[in-house]
Amino acid sequence: MAIYESEHTKFMREWMEAHPEEREEQRKGRALWWDKPQELATQKAQRESTVAQKAYPYQSEV
Template sequence: MYKSEITRFLEQLKQERPLLEQRQREGRALLWDRPQDLETMQRHRQSRVPASSYVYYPKDYT
């Protein structure tokens, strides 16, 4: 079965560093897995400004 060079590299890296994937997950958890503050979420939703359907066309053009 054919394995690309990058696949072989990643397999070798994972064998040499067995905790690599676990540390990656822990690192992602620091950035993404945070408790959500309901007040902040509501404030963000309320402050959204709808985007124009065509930004290059001025609103007051007649």
């Protein structure tokens, strides 16, 4: 049984093989939006500041 691979995946794999210089641009873009250092104190403060949600927030108080 063959593993499915989309046309887009095939195109991107072939394009990246033909343009290896784009790997650096890909890394820069990922670093810009995703790979950020995490501060544990900030994460803890955000977790502690959340307000508990009701099970169904749209239900009126009866």
